[in-house]
Amino acid sequence: MKNLHGEHRWIQRFRTTSIFNLGDDSSTSIHLFNETYLWLWGDTLVGSLQTHGNELTRNWTSMPHSALAYVDLRNSPEPIYYWRLNPDGTPDLAGIFRPQHPSRPDEYYWIVSGTMLPQSKKLLILAQVIIPINNFELIGTDIILISNPFEHPSTWNYKTQRIPTSTFNLTWQTGVNVNEDHVIFVGCSSSMPKQPLVMSRILEKDLVEGRLEKMEYLSKDDTWQFSTFNLKPLVDGPYVEGTLNWHPHLKVWFMMLCNVYNWAIEPDPNVYIATSSHLAGPWTKSIAYAVEPPWTNVSTYWVYAAKAHVEYTFGSPMGDGSSDIIFSFNVNAVHESLLKTDLAIYHPIFVR
Numbered sequence: 001m002k003n004l005h006g007e008h009r010w011i012q013r014f015r016t017t018s019i020f021n022l023g024d025d026s027s028t029s030i031h032l033f034n035e036t037y038l039w040l041w042g043d044t045l046v047g048s049l050q051t052h053g054n055e056l057t058r059n060w061t062s063m064p065h066s067a068l069a070y071v072d073l074r075n076s077p078e079p080i081y082y083w084r085l086n087p088d089g090t091p092d093l094a095g096i097f098r099p100q101h102p103s104r105p106d107e108y109y110w111i112v113s114g115t116m117l118p119q120s121k122k123l124l125i126l127a128q129v130i131i132p133i134n135n136f137e138l139i140g141t142d143i144i145l146i147s148n149p150f151e152h153p154s155t156w157n158y159k160t161q162r163i164p165t166s167t168f169n170l171t172w173q174t175g176v177n178v179n180e181d182h183v184i185f186v187g188c189s190s191s192m193p194k195q196p197l198v199m200s201r202i203l204e205k206d207l208v209e210g211r212l213e214k215m216e217y218l219s220k221d222d223t224w225q226f227s228t229f230n231l232k233p234l235v236d237g238p239y240v241e242g243t244l245n246w247h248p249h250l251k252v253w254f255m256m257l258c259n260v261y262n263w264a265i266e267p268d269p270n271v272y273i274a275t276s277s278h279l280a281g282p283w284t285k286s287i288a289y290a291v292e293p294p295w296t297n298v299s300t301y302w303v304y305a306a307k308a309h310v311e312y313t314f315g316s317p318m319g320d321g322s323s324d325i326i327f328s329f330n331v332n333a334v335h336e337s338l339l340k341t342d343l344a345i346y347h348p349i350f351v352r
Contacts, residue, residue, distance in 0.1 A: 021081050022047055022058045023346035024067065025330040026112045026241065029309050030123070033150055035074040035318050037311055040125065041067045042110040044083060045346065046091050058340045066095030066111045066127070068153055073311060073318035082153050096153060097144050099129065100160040107131055109142065112241050112305070113176050116149070117183065120208045123149035124183065126173035128240070129162070138240065140166035141173045141187070145208065164212055165200075165228050172200060175244030175255055183207050184279060185215075186255065188238050189231060196233030197255070199279065222280050234283045235274045243308045245315075249323040252277050256288065256327045258306035269296040271306045271329055271351070288327070289351050295331050301345070302332040309350075326352050 026042030044067040047060035067083040084092040099107045109127035117124055125144040130136050146158045163172050166187075174197060175186035182201040189198050199218040206214040216224035220232045239257040246253055257272040273288040288306075295301045305328075312326040313319045328348035333339040339346060 020046060020048070022049065022060050024069075024348075025332060025346060026110060026305050026307075027328050027330055027348040028111075028113050028243070028307050029071070029311060030114050031116060031311060031316070032070075032123070035072060035316060037071045037073065038114075038123075038149075039069040039071060039079065040111045040114060041069065042112060042128075042305075043067075044081075044091075046083070055341065056343060058343065062091045062093060064091040064093050064095055065130075066097055066109045068096065073316060084154075096156075097125075097127065097158065097160065099142060101162060103139070103162075104131055107139075109144075111144070113173050113243065114144075115176050115178060115183070117204050117208065118178060119181075119204050121149075122147055122208060124176065124207070126176055126185075127160075128171070128173055129166075137168065138171060139168045141171045142166075143207070143212070159210070161210055161212060163215070165215070165217070170198075170228065171240055174239055174242045174257075177244045177246065178204070179246075179279060181205075184244065186234075186242065186244050188240050189233075190238055192231065192233060194233070194236040195238035197235045197237050197239060197257075197274075197283075198228075198231040199234060218280055232281070234281055235285050241305045241307070243306075243327075245308050245310055247314070247323070247325070249314060250275075253279055254308070254325070255283075256306040256308045256325075257285070258304055258329050269298070269303060271303075271327070273325070288325075289329075291329070295345075300334055300338065302334065303329060304332070305330040307348075324352050326350060 022045035024041035024044045028040040030038045032038045045060040046062045049056045050059045064083045069079040069081045084096045111127045114125035123146040127142045129140045141163045143161045146156050169191040170189050172185045172187035185200045187198050202215045217228050218232045219225045219230045239259045242255050242257045252275045255274040269291040270287045271289040274283045274285040276283040308327045313322045313324045328350045331345040
């Protein structure tokens with residue numbers, strides 16, 4: 001394992017150096033077209049860097065939810081960030097997308113995973129549905145379907161829809177990918193023993209046409225059922241963010257996993273990789289990276305949101321062609337004062 005700061009030409013571009021963008025979390029990358037990748041951010045700090053003696057500090061004036069960045073691997077420009085603006089030019093804190101069928105008027109999104117749909121050429125984004133209670137509470141998963149993803153985000157036409165089976169204790173945004181005609185979802189069931197990851201699928205044509213009642217759920221007997229009554233546990237959790245990818249060299253599916261919210265129960269400062277040759281399993285989970293001090297201090301830091309970025313190795317002609325996996329995780333500060341002064345955190349930390 002190797003920390004990639006200072007080594008990889010693409011990764012350096014996500015450090016805290018911008019006078020506008022001071023950091024982001026969730027850090028999902030999606031192949032959009034050619035060598036252009038779309039990055040999804042849960043939250044973004046917008047403001048400026050200030051000098052205090054010999055030190056720089058973050059001075060953010062707003063924190064919009066659900067922002068984007070474009071990265072062109074071929075031409076190697078700086079990431080192009082985008083967040084929605086209010087009429088007065090300030091960032092819209094609610095983010096780019098709005099729940100179109102909210103159960104409460106104060107719902108907002110954190111966009112955390114997604115994929116292009118190969119048949120329809122639409123962009124699928126999965127959003128955690130959040131309400132501002134006790135700081136925040138996750139109450140379900142929404143599908144965001146963008147019909148014109150190759151145009152500027154300000155012109156995007158999109159529809160949102162709540163996954164019918166999603167609740168505060170069964171969410172479906174941990175990972176998503178496409179396998180032949182089906183879109184595969186990895187979710188987390190916090191009501192089951194050990195809060196495992198679980199799996200569902202739907203035909204792309206049914207997803208695009210909004211027929212989410214057609215979703216099927218992997219059961220303990222390895223059959224796909226329309227009910228969540230007998231969900232098969234894949235990997236002990238809980239993990240509400242991650243990625244699901246196919247590794248063409250190793251011929252395995254793999255998931256990158258890390259979850260701060262388990263630490264209050266049983267501190268576990270590790271990033272895991274789960275692998276299986278078949279989506280239905282069996283899945284094997286092992287430590288991919290032992291997070292290093294000082295980020296292991298759970299009273300000071302949060303470590304979360306491990307994501308694979310296959311475009312840097314085997315997943316893109318502009319990658320290095322190796323079978324290595326490059327992944328990122330995010331580090332946040334428990335106390336806001338540290339987030340202001342520690343510029344090494346609150347942007348993706350990359351590991352090979």
